[in-house]
Amino acid sequence: MKLFIASGIFHPEPGGPATYLREVLPEFAARGWAIRALTFSDPAHMTAESSEAYEVTRIPRTRLAARYLRYAAASRPLIAWADVIYLHSLGLPLTGGGHAPRIVKIVGDVAWERAIRKGWIAPTTDIDAFQTTRSGSLAAEALKAWRALEVRRMDGVIVPSAYLKRMVTGWGVPPERVRVIYNALPPHHTELTLSQAEARAELGLDDRPTVLTVGRILPWKGVDALIAALRLTPHIRLIVAGDGDTLPALKASSADLGERVVFLGRVPNARVQLYMRAADYVALYSGYEGLSHTLLESLRAGTPCIASDKGGNPEVIQHGVNGLLVSYTQNLNDAAAHLAAALGQAFAPGMRAALAANAHVGMERFAFSGMIEGTMRALEDA
The missing domain is CATH 3.40.50.2000 (Glycogen Phosphorylase B;)
Known part of the structure; x- marks a missing residue:
């Protein structure tokens, strides 16, 4: 299996997707999968080495248009090479041919998070209410529509809880295309012996x-x-x-x-x-x-x-x-x-x-x- 990982962040940068990928990709490689990853990166991490188990292409976070063009160009041969594409961010500029299915992992609602960060909705806005009621912000409503459309275009969705499956199906994604796979702590996670x-x-x-x-x-x-x-x-x-x-x-x-x-x-x-x-x-x-x-x-x-x-x-x-x-x-x-x-x-x-x-x-x-x-x-x- 040839797996293309498309992400917005990657180890050694902090964040849930970066940590998750660092833990799971060596396991995929150990089972014989060929893996190539593409990510944006801060300049300080551009020289970070790829693992022996997989290749990582890093696109520097320069001006928005420039970095998106570079990401799109780098994605073209990877899409043609891959048997399957596993996305960890929405809105990534993927271009090129190939018929590899696209699977996205959804761990939250990017529309809710971004609308709060931008100040379009109050920071106390309940995420569940945000799903079903109009926010009063045109920008936030446009973001909700974009997020739902992006996810509906995917061939499959992975979520870490039944709660998130209910949320994603509320965006118009058929339930049969959403699979619940619980997150887990890695086996090397330190376990204290102290009382x-x-x-x-x-x-x-x-x-x-x-x-x-x-x-x-x-x-x-x-x-x-x-x-x-x-x-x-x-x-x-x-x-x-x-x-x-x-x-x-x-x-x-x-x-x-x-x-x-x-x-x-x-x-x-x-x-x-x-x-x-x-x-x-x-x-x-x-x-x-x-x-x-x-x-x-x-x-x-x-x-x-x-x-x-x-x-x-x-x-x-x-x-x-x-x-x-x-x-x-x-x-x-x-x-x-x-x-x-x-x-x-x-x-x-x-x-x-x-x-x-x-x-x-x-x-x-x-x-x-x-x-x-x-x-x-x-x-x-x-």
Whole structure:
């Protein structure tokens, strides 16, 4: 099988698609596939070596027209060579002949994300409401129409959750062309052997009830609701690992809570794993998650989760088994009340131990080998 990977980013640049491709492409190559990749690249990464397992052509991010023309020219021979094309961005300038089917991986709604970034819609706009109601912005509505048309033109779509399959079929893509293949953590992912007490000792944390939240600090991540819930549950400490646009405002608004809210900023992944092991719970009260790696990492660490019932979260967290699901709302007071009730349940005698004992229940659905085999079948069947 000759596989052409078309992407907007690639390792060593940060980002979900870059990390995903770095993990899966060597597995495809080990099974005898020939792989060539094409990507845009920052100048600092233009000299990054290709893997022995596959070739990478990097187009520098110069002026828009120039880089799109260069990408289009570079794609022509790759399209003619390929048996199948696997896309990881929409709107890539692919040109040339050939009859290779095109499969795209969709991990979110680029129209919603871009409309927020451009200021066309409010940063608190609910992603599910955005799918079905008019936004009031002509630019955002045009972007929605373009995104739907781009995906409908594909021969197949891969999504990491049933939630995203429902979203994509809402764009007019026939359900039979959308395949759910759950994301997974790679088998070489570091697994700590420290106990919770040992992890706390290494981090210098005392034994008070501790909740950890991890990720980019963005309006829809719900960190403000977690902070508000602390005011209703005075015995709990919240540790926030991550950086983002709303971090300064959150620090200011939580100043009265003192050391009960700890902001770590951006933390290396190995350190995040240590904090996950030390925490009683990992919380993710997000208004949108396609399929959260944070939840998978927490459960692999043996730490139960408290998560919103939005997006793909209910596909990972089984309420009362390996964590707790909390009703999501954008009303801050109601959200704080929901979370405070969940925290009260979470720290009831025996609850944490019972949930932690089940942390690995259902994790076989997120096996790395299953993700590789499922993806290869989807590409072969195209």
